[in-house]
Amino acid sequence: MMYGLLGPVEVRTDHGELALGGERTRCVLAVLLLNANRVVSTQQLIEATWGDHAPATARAQAQNRASSLRRLLRAAGDGDDPLVPKGSGYLMSVADGQLDLQRMDSMVTQAEVLAGSGRPEEAGVLLRQALGLWRGPALDGLDSLHLRTVADHLEERRLAILERRIELDLALDRHADVVSELEGLVIAQPFRERLRGLLMMALHGSGRHAEALDVFRRTRRQLIEQLGVEPGAELQRLHERLLRGGGAGDELSRQRRASLSEESVPAITAIKPAQLPVAPSLFVGRASHFRQLDSILPKSRDGASPYVCLIWGAPGVGKTALALHWAHKSRDHFPDGQLYTNLRGFDPAGTPVSPAEALRGFLEALHVPARHIPMDLDGRMALYRSIVVDRRILVILDNARDAEQVRPLLPGSAGCRAVVTSRRQLDGLLATHGAKPVMLDVFTEGEAVDFLTARLGAERADRDQDTVEAVAGACARLPLALAIVAGRAAAHPRFSIAEVHRELLEGRDRLDALAVDDPVSDPRAVFSWSYGALDASAARLFRLLGTAPGPDISATAAASLAGLPLRTTQSLLGELTRASLLVEHVPGRYTFHDLLRAYAGEQARVLDSESDLREARHRLLDHYVHLACAAALKLDPQREPIALDPPRAGVVLIPSPDRSEAFDWFVTEYQGLLAAVLTAGDGFEVAAWRLAWALATFCTRQGLLQDQIAMQETVLEQAARAGDLVRQALSHRLCARACTMVGDQEQAAHHYEQAIAMYDGIGDRGGAAVVRLGLARVYEFQKQYELAIEQASLSLELFRQREDGRGQAMALNAVGWNHGLLGRYEEALSHCDQALVLCQRLGDAYAEAGIRDSLGFAYHNLGRYGEAVESYEHGLRLFQQAGDRYNEADVLTHLGDTHQAAGSPSLAQAAWRAAIAILDDLRHPDADRIRGRLTG
Structure with a gap:
């Protein structure tokens, strides 16, 4: 039995094509085939078939159509049952070679191997065979919005394969043979610059140098007149080489083939993402948790093992460290790569990462060109799952807030696995995806001591083992607290363990319990250690950062908050980063662990006067107001400006941006600006109003x-x-x-x-x-x-x-x-x-x-x-x-x-x-x- 998606959906046997019935039945079959060899829930069938317009009888209709298909396929397969109910859904078993989409992907992969080993002739033959599998537009005749999105991406893959086949023809000096074909393709795809570049190469290689240059001139005129944009950088570089090179066709072809190969889409080059952050250098214990995680490793293609694992527990217990250490240890089980995103589910000063934003990051890591990434969540989800199908990829979803944030990011492929970390148990994920729960608590006594011993050095720890145990207890065996204490002690090797313990206990006596959603941990005394080691300027900046709105802050905004020169502030930010009290999560932007943010803000309220804190807030708002108002007028130059007061002394400003930079500035600073408006208290009303105007x-x-x-x-x-x-x-x-x-x-x-x-x-x-x-x-x-x-x-x-x-x-x-x-x-x-x-x-x-x-x-x-x-x-x-x-x-x-x-x-x-x-x-x-x- 052979299945077809590269054209109208079809099933063929030795006796001919099966009569599948109406469009809805073919939609159901298409969804099952696109998710071959993994369970598809009835809800997935409903969403893909009807979208947001499902009738009240949709569940019954979907189940009836699946049952009808099951009977039809079983009868056609002489008793074999490729479609079977599985849990709350259905499993469509498809063997290698039965589905045209799988055969196409296999041929393309083999072709790239051949091309990479210097056999372009054989590679081209395979790509021609892959293109020959297409019987018309993919999923032709199906009006489902979800499936049309999938079909659009399949068409993009077809064009990419076609372009790659032509590149191989050019590598074999068949320039004249492909000119006519390329001219037709350019007419059909007038804004696809890669085809234009290939046509220029073919004409140049055929000795038609002037015509090759004319293609660029016509392309540039068309893009400017119809889209208002210049040709892309790659096409412009090719044009420059043609102008310079003249007869240097072989070298030009070699360079062009190399660059085009680098730009190939995921369906062709099987991109292997490697997004795992470096795991903390020291890791101890957690052996039973490792065994639980090992149970989700792919064992077969039948979906027998769970494909989602949820690591959950209180803040600071080491969920991310466990996930990353296991992920690095298990990399060989996922030869097609690893994806990672921090979903920021519990960032107190910002908003969680949306599934659409996270998917965009995954697609970019998979080398999908930005112009091909859909704008809507469903489109991104469909493309993501299409790319990872039949691959073995590990996906780490760190710091998730709820199941709704996670579900669109799950790959769903039989060979892929996902590890989710969260402070919450996420019962919805356990119920709907059969996720394996791994509950993480503080270290055992032995693990806490082992951790401190490893960080302090065995010789130093062994001199006073009882005190090491006492320090571990004073830190409530919380891994985050232990790491900070150990870092502080390691930085001062002359301190005895007893001195470490004494200062820690004194800190606990001075501080009340920190009000966080962790009932067993009291890290405030631990934080005071690293904080107490700072010089006065760094400590002051640390405190002030705890009062700033938004999830993160730029160096210039931090300088304004502190009223210090930018260079001085950057030095202090570096000191805070090295002390593990701050993280430079992207170049030039800084954020806290949420517990540290709460601690910093509390210290500011205790140690800084109300007038100092208000003045710092005024400087930060002045910084935001002046930059935001300037950027707003770049976005809309015809807008009537509002009056501004001169910035206060100590406010650091950057040069006025151009329109594109203004837009990017708003994107980067938006969450902080929004928080600044919504949290402005007495005395900051005018600044908040000006910011709201600018936004x-x-x-x-x-x-x-x-x-x-x-x-x-x-x-x-x-x-x-x-x-x-x-x-x-x-x-x-x-x-x-x-x-x-x-x-x-x-x-x-x-x-x-x-x-x-x-x-x-x-x-x-x-x-x-x-x-x-x-x-x-x-x-x-x-x-x-x-x-x-x-x-x-x-x-x-x-x-x-x-x-x-x-x-x-x-x-x-x-x-x-x-x-x-x-x-x-x-x-x-x-x-x-x-x-x-x-x-x-x-x-x-x-x-x-x-x-x-x-x-x-x-x-x-x-x-x-x-x-x-x-x-x-x-x-x-x-x-x-x-x-x-x-x-x-x-x-x-x-x-x-x-x-x-x-x-x-x-x-x-x-x-x-x-x-x-x-x-x-x-x-x-x-x-x-x-x-x-x-x-x-």
Whole structure:
């Protein structure tokens, strides 16, 4: 029996093709085959077949279809039963060579081995055979969103194999033979730069040097005109070599083949990630826990052993150390690599890593090009599991918060294993995935003594074994506490063990119990040891860092917090890092273990005066405010700036970033900025308001709308208490905008009305004009288009009085758009054309993007589909350049509508899927509305 996924889903026997039934049955079979030789739960079948639109009878339908397939396959296999129920799901057994996808992967792997051993001719033959397995588009005819995502990635793999086969042809000097083929491929894939590069190589090798250069010129013109970007670095380097090299074809071919081979996608080169951090150099005990972990090692391909292990226990007991030591010890069992991520599930100053973010890191480690990584969680999950299928990879998921954070990251392949560490037992993971629990407690007495002995040296420890045991007891046998004590003692070899014990006991007498979720540990005295060894400047910085908001901090922000020069601060940060009181988790950014953060903050409240702490907080907020406001104006240069006070003495600033750097700065600093706004207390209200203002554009364009609302409500309440109408009006306005975008028009209208009253009260016509324009948007969403036109027209008049060109353009666009919604398309064109002229005169690309969307809508409804598509695509590029993901999705939706009306359903579906992916990533409710277009 042979199974096929590389085309329509099919099953063939010696007697011909089996009649599989309807689309849903073929969806079920496709999911089972994509997960061959591992259990697929009924819930997985439901999600992959129906997505978010599963009917109430979905479970019964899925089970009925699986049972029907089981009967069909058993009958066709002369009594063999390849599909069997297993637990709460089904196991589809597929032998080597039965599934076309597996055969393709095997051929590609063999081809790479042959190519690497200097046999390109044989490698090319195998790749041709692999490509010959395709009978059409993968999973053809299945309309499941999940499976279409898988199909898209399979198509990407097919193209990559095709490119690799052509590279081998070029290596064999068959340049002229592939020119015609490449010219056709370039027409079909106009923006795939690798194909363009191969065509340039083929033409050059055929002696058609001028034509090769012309390919680059045409490519560059097309990319600039249609996408607004330059060719990639690799294509530009190839062009430069051609310009320089002329006849140096052999050397150029060799260099190009090498670089292309390095860029090959995971399906071709079987990338072996090696993400395991270095395990702590000293590890003792835990023998029984090692045996429990060994029980999950792959023993066979039948899924007999558990494939998930959960190490759980209190903070500081050594969960990560155990996981890493076992992982390094077991590397030979996982020849295809190891993946690792710290999920930061219990970081008190930040947010846990989302599954989508963690998957992106895994896909990057597997060398998936950034442009091929899906935006939505489901797409990333599908690609990840497709890549690791039939491989033996170990996945370490460290510091997980809950089962929901973990489930999308589990590989699910029979040969892969996952080790999860968490402070919680994660009962959900134990129930749904049969995870093997490994409960970790503090060291036994013997392990604690062995640990100290190993760190202190046997000779030193043996001189006073009883005191070593007492030190271990004083540390509550907590591995984290023992490591700090041992590090301190090792750094001072002249100290006797008795002195170590005496200081530790004195520390315990001075300190109360630390309020953490570990009922058996008291590490505060231990922390005081390392802290007490610091010089005064490092100790002060350590304390102040404990008061800073956010999960981590940059060196410049730390310098501002301390009021010290950057170079001095960097030296102190290095001292804290070497003392294991701080971690430089990425270059230039520092964070704490959560217990150390709590300890540092407590010490600051005990030892530093209230005025010193407030001054430090003011300096940090000044640092954030000045950089955030500068970055905000880079993201939106047309935005009216707010007044800032000069930074306090001691504040360290960096040069003003360009637009790209500004966006990256917001991404890096976002969690700290958000925490700074939401935790600002008395005396910091103005700084918090300025930060919330600065974050508004970034939050809007990234779809962080609930955060935006939370910040604006916080600063609005503070401004109301202070009776500050200016701050209140602006916060009402920004809050209203976010409410509009999340669909809460009633709340948006309330905020806009409050803002209008306040702007009228202080005589600010510019502010009133902006608010009336926003209120027009609310009326638009409420389908009160005449009222929307009325408000937009009032806004237009106010902008004209102020001679505000950008405001006039936006108001004209709003008037035109609402005329279009009323069916007055010629009037819409007239107003929007006027708006376009104004914003082009000002060079305002962002405003132009919205106007292009409005023009596209009018052209669409006038039946001028070509002009509509052109307008939408122009606006789409501008929104993409601005990083405005919400409006990018909006324009993609409209573009899909036009393609559908113009008779291009495949282009329409592609645009809608792209919009849905963005909105799902933003968790926006509009995604479901647009998803209905795919099934409508």
